[in-house]
Amino acid sequence: MEKRAINPWQWQEERGYAQAVEVKQTEGTLYCAGQAAVNPDGTSSAADMKTQLIQALQNLEQVITEAGYECKNIVRLNVFTTSSDELFTTCFDIYVDWAAKHGIKTALTLMEVKNLYETLNIEFEATVVR
Known part of the structure; x- marks a missing residue:
């Protein structure tokens, strides 16, 4: 697999993403459903945004790893x-650190929604290649 990040500017580097990602010669593509702070027993977390973000990233990692990606x-x-305000003021740095730790250069879109399932307040939906 060949992957190339396209960044006409440098400012996105501090925010942990790329403007575009080109992928050639993939062996597989994994489309992950939205991963949120849902416990192994299926209950939704009622914790604060920071705690939910950490758990959602852990759940995303687990799905990706178990799929062999x-x-x-x-x-x-x-x-x-x-x-979005709460995310940026309380814990976006955790995402940026997580992306840096894994060497992630991804095309990223952030959307504020009226609500998520039950008590959830953040969710990550990923596409992964191999």
């Missing part, structure tokens, strides 16, 4: 949140 090969990530 690597987080560094996430090429598209959609983030749904019930509060």
